[in-house]
Amino acid sequence: MRNEALHFALRNRKLVVGTVVILVFLVAGLVGPLMFDYGPNEYVGPPMAPPSGEFWLGTTTFGQDVFAQFLYGLRATFLVGALGGVLAAAVGMVVGFVAGYRGGWIDELLNMLTNIVLVLPALVVLLIVNAYLGVRSIGVQALFIGLTSWPWAARAIRAQTFSLRSREFVDLARLSGVRTPKIILREIAPNMSSYLFLTFILLFGSAILIAASLDFIGLGPTDSVSLGLMLNNAARWSALQLGLWWWFIPPGAGITAIVGALYVMNVGLDEVFNPKLREM
Amino acid sequence: MRRYLGRKLLIYGLTFFVAVTVNWMIPRFMPGDPVSSMLSRANVAQPAAVEAMRAHYTAMFGFDLPLWRQYLNFWGALLQGDLGISIWLFPTPVSDVIVRAVPYTLGLLIPSILLSWFAGNRFGAFAARRKWLDNTVLPFGYVLTATPYMWLAILLAWALGIVAGVFPVAGAYGFDLRPSWSWTFIGSLAQHWFLPFASLFLVAFGGWAIGMRNMIIYELEADYVNYLRALGAPARLVRRYAFRNAILPQVTGLALQLGVLVAGALVTEIVFSYPGLGHLILQAIQNQDFFLLQGTFLFIVIGVLIANFVIDVAYVLVDPRTRTGMGGAA
Numbered sequence: 146m147r148n149e150a151l152h153f154a155l156r157n158r159k160l161v162v163g164t165v166v167i168l169v170f171l172v173a174g175l176v177g178p179l180m181f182d183y184g185p186n187e188y189v190g191p192p193m194a195p196p197s198g199e200f201w202l203g204t205t206t207f208g209q210d211v212f213a214q215f216l217y218g219l220r221a222t223f224l225v226g227a228l229g230g231v232l233a234a235a236v237g238m239v240v241g242f243v244a245g246y247r248g249g250w251i252d253e254l255l256n257m258l259t260n261i262v263l264v265l266p267a268l269v270v271l272l273i274v275n276a277y278l279g280v281r282s283i284g285v286q287a288l289f290i291g292l293t294s295w296p297w298a299a300r301a302i303r304a305q306t307f308s309l310r311s312r313e314f315v316d317l318a319r320l321s322g323v324r325t326p327k328i329i330l331r332e333i334a335p336n337m338s339s340y341l342f343l344t345f346i347l348l349f350g351s352a353i354l355i356a357a358s359l360d361f362i363g364l365g366p367t368d369s370v371s372l373g374l375m376l377n378n379a380a381r382w383s384a385l386q387l388g389l390w391w392w393f394i395p396p397g398a399g400i401t402a403i404v405g406a407l408y409v410m411n412v413g414l415d416e417v418f419n420p421k422l423r424e425m
Numbered sequence: 426m427r428r429y430l431g432r433k434l435l436i437y438g439l440t441f442f443v444a445v446t447v448n449w450m451i452p453r454f455m456p457g458d459p460v461s462s463m464l465s466r467a468n469v470a471q472p473a474a475v476e477a478m479r480a481h482y483t484a485m486f487g488f489d490l491p492l493w494r495q496y497l498n499f500w501g502a503l504l505q506g507d508l509g510i511s512i513w514l515f516p517t518p519v520s521d522v523i524v525r526a527v528p529y530t531l532g533l534l535i536p537s538i539l540l541s542w543f544a545g546n547r548f549g550a551f552a553a554r555r556k557w558l559d560n561t562v563l564p565f566g567y568v569l570t571a572t573p574y575m576w577l578a579i580l581l582a583w584a585l586g587i588v589a590g591v592f593p594v595a596g597a598y599g600f601d602l603r604p605s606w607s608w609t610f611i612g613s614l615a616q617h618w619f620l621p622f623a624s625l626f627l628v629a630f631g632g633w634a635i636g637m638r639n640m641i642i643y644e645l646e647a648d649y650v651n652y653l654r655a656l657g658a659p660a661r662l663v664r665r666y667a668f669r670n671a672i673l674p675q676v677t678g679l680a681l682q683l684g685v686l687v688a689g690a691l692v693t694e695i696v697f698s699y700p701g702l703g704h705l706i707l708q709a710i711q712n713q714d715f716f717l718l719q720g721t722f723l724f725i726v727i728g729v730l731i732a733n734f735v736i737d738v739a740y741v742l743v744d745p746r747t748r749t750g751m752g753g754a755a
Contacts, residue, residue, distance in 0.1 A: 261440045264733055266684035268691070269725050270447070276710055276718055277451045297681060350571070357573045358692050363710055376575060380696065385583050385594070393583070397576025405571035409564070412639070 153417045160413025166406035170399065174219030185209070185217040185370040196391050203391035206382045214370050215395050221371035222353055222403065225287045229352030232291025234298060234345045241302025242329045246310050256303075263296035268358055275364040283366045286359065290352050298344045305337050339418040343411055350407040357400050372396035426741055426748045433737045437730045444726040448719050449499045453492075508723070509716035513708050519720035522705065527724070529597055530701035532618065534690050537625035538679075545633025546675055550668050552634065553641035563638060569631025574689035578624040578696035585620060592620045595698040621697045625689055629682075636678055640671035673744055680736045683729050 154160055183189050190204040197203070202211035244255035271289055280286050309315060310333065318328050334341065359365055360373025361380070379385075379393035483489065490498070502508075508519035549566075552558040569577075586594035598604070598613040644650065644667035653663050694703030702721050709718040741747045 257436065257439065260436045261443055263681070264437065264440045264730060265444060266687050266725060266729050268684065268688035269722055272706060272710075273448070273451060273718060273722050276715070354571075354573055355688075358575065358688055361573075361575045361692055362695065362707060373573075376573075376579070380575075380579065385579065385587055388587070390583065393576075393579050397573060397579065401568060401572045401576065403571075405567050408567050408571055408635075412567075 150417055154414075157413045157417055159409050160417060163406040163408075163410030163413055166402055167410065170219055170403055170406075171223060173216060174223055177216030178213070178220070180216075181210070181213045183210070183213070185214040189213075193387065193389060202395050203389070205378070205392055206384070206387070206389070211375075211392055211395060214375055215372070215399060217370045218372040218375055218396060219399060221283055221366070221369050222356070222373075222400065225283050225290070225356040225371070226349045226353040226403075228284065228287035229290035229294065229356065230345055230349035232288065233295040233348045233352065234341070236291065237295035237298030237344065237348075238302055238334075238341065240295070240299040242306055242333065244299070245303040245306025246325065246329055246333065248307075252303075255299075259296045259299045259303075262293065263300070265293075267293040268355060271355065271359060272362065272364065275359060280364065281367050283369060283371070286356060286366055287352065290355050294348060294351055294355065298348060301344065302337070302341070305340060306333055309333050309336055339414070343414055343418075346407050346411045346414070350404045353400060353404055372400050429741065429747050430737060433734065437734060441726065441730060444723065445500065445503065446496075448723060449496060452715065452719075453495075503723075508720035511717045512714040513712040513717060519716050522717060523702070523720055523724050526701050526705050529699060530690060530694065530703070533621055533625060533694070533699070533701065534686065537622050537629060537690075538686055541626045541629035542633055542675070542679060545630045546637045546672065548630075549634035549637025550641050550664070550671065553638040554645060559638070563635060566631040566635045566638075569627055570635060572628050572631075573692075574624065574628055575692040575696050577628055578621065578693045581620050581624050582696060593617050594620070597700050617697075617699070621693050621699050624693055624696075625686070628689060629686060632682070633675065633678075637671060637675060640674055641667050644671045673740075676736060676740050676743060680733050683732055683736075687725060687729060 178185075186209055188208045189210055190200050190208045192204060192206050192208040194200055194204045194208075200210050200212060202215060204210060205214075240255050240259060244252045244259075267290075270293055274280075274289055275286075278285075280289065306329075315328060315332050318332050323331070356365070356371070357373035357376070360371050361377045363377055363381075365371060365374050365377065373396070375396040376393060379389070379396075384390075384392040506520050508523070511517050511519050511522050514522055552562055582592075582594040586592050593599070593616060597617050598610060599617075602610050602613055604610065641664075645663075647667075647670075650663055650667060653666065690701070691703030691706060693699070694701045695707050698704060702725065705717060705721050708714065709721065
């Protein structure tokens with residue numbers, strides 16, 4: 146079984162391409178900043194210099210190195226995606242498992258909660274919260290993103306749990322007196338592990354996009370560089386009018402590549418786990 | 426059907442209640458004193474002016490009253506359409522500022538949502554299981570749907586607006602014009618509208634096309650499709666049946682995506698300085714105009730709730746199972 150999944154995984158072009166793109170950016174974000182002996186916001190070069198051998202992606206209006214900002218920004222992007230995605234997946238799993246397995250009034254209540262958070266437009270809620278509380282770090286930003294973007298995951302997991310809970314092996318576990326948390330952890334979750342992983346990938350991608358929007362509006366963390374903040378600065382200091390394309394193209398392209406690779410990876414994995422979808 | 430819509434309405438009512446309560450709570454229970462932080466941000470030097478502003482804000486929040494009273498007053502004012510006074514455009518009431526901006530946002534959102542949904546679904550259904558289309562065009566769809574809205578907006582503004590000079594890149598109409606019903610004005614309006622619309626449309630289009638393509642592939646594996654094929658039904662008929670089934674999750678998906686689409690419109694407006702709600706939000710944040718920010722929040726929530734309900738009604742129309750009380754998805 147394991148080998149079969151691996152066999153198809155290595156032969157799935159979507160999965161391989163997506164994973165390679167993600168890994169390249171991840172390594173660039175982890176190792177890249179070590180190449181510089183200056184920080185991303187330091188004024189190191191001539192202002193508004195186009196890409197050159199010295200500054201690969203040129204400089205900003207203030208003479209900051211765009212390439213250095215980009216590499217540091219990748220870190221922030223991955224961090225906010227991972228933290229926000231993990232948190233949203235965790236909340237979604239707890240709500241989904243409990244609602245789906247317990248049923249009854251607990252289900253009704255959790256369902257109500259899920260639907261309410263689902264209808265509220267996440268970014269607009271985050272705008273209010275961030276504007277008042279003044280988010281200053283990536284961790285806090287990820288925390289709020291995680292707390293607002295779990296509902297669809299909870300709903301999907303609840304539906305899956307619902308269909309699993311009346312299977313024989315779950316009945317057997319219940320009859321042998323296994324406690325509920327253990328049943329969920331040992332019997333139900335492993336049977337939908339592929340599904341949970343796919344959910345996490347999508348949450349990861351959406352957390353990156355939400356964070357980029359927040360940064361762009363000017364409610365991002367103030368203690369670091371991120372790809373969204375680069376876009377914000379480029380727009381604020383009229384990079385468009387000045388024709389500094391090297392300032393606003395790389396950050397957006399980076400976000401698009403990462404999120405797009407995550408989506409493509411998601412479809413590839415889906416095909417690996419679900420034989421019906423494989424291309425014939 | 427009545428039960429189905431009634432349940433939905435209950436949820437939306439509760440959501441509105443939660444939104445209003447959150448709106449009321451955040452300034453009151455956040456760490457620190459909102460009045461003094463507003464005063465310090467306002468940067469007023471004269472002590473007399475500071476005292477006057479303090480008295481004004483304290484009265485506005487009603488901090489001298491017991492909490493339950495403050496809460497009821499908040500609702501009372503809200504139901505009379507009183508959202509406070511804008512600080513950015515002092516002394517215009519917040520509701521007036523918002524009402525002036527809403528048509529621009531709706532004018533962008535409604536066409537881009539509907540057109541991208543129809544076109545994306547058609548295209549996705551068409552591309553599914555057609556090998557060369559699937560392999561060449563759909564990767565492009567993934568790129569589109571992963572694109573941050575503001576980035577595509579920036580790219581379009583730069584390429585078509587600044588480099589090519591075909592479209593204007595700021596405002597909703599020419600700076601030398603005043604709103605009127607003349608052809609010049611309407612032409613200018615359309616010209617300024619096109620780029621923000623196009624960037625919203627393109628990102629959303631990619632998402633719908635991919636969603637539909639994946640749905641159709643699921644449907645084409647279903648038993649009824651195998652059965653129809655075994656009967657020798659023409660491929661077109663089979664595809665039409667698959668399309669009708671696959672469109673249902675896309676209707677639900679439209680409701681789920683509303684928040685993302687609205688967020689996309691907000692950042693797109695900021696890129697193009699388009700005078701809609703996104704522009705208001707930016708001004709509110711830059712000017713520390715919290716009443717305006719909160720008012721805009723409530724307005725967007727109400728809009729999203731109404732749109733959700735419209736989609737629910739549409740769902741009842743396209744899925745007969747909800748009408749006969751057989752449940753159905755959603």
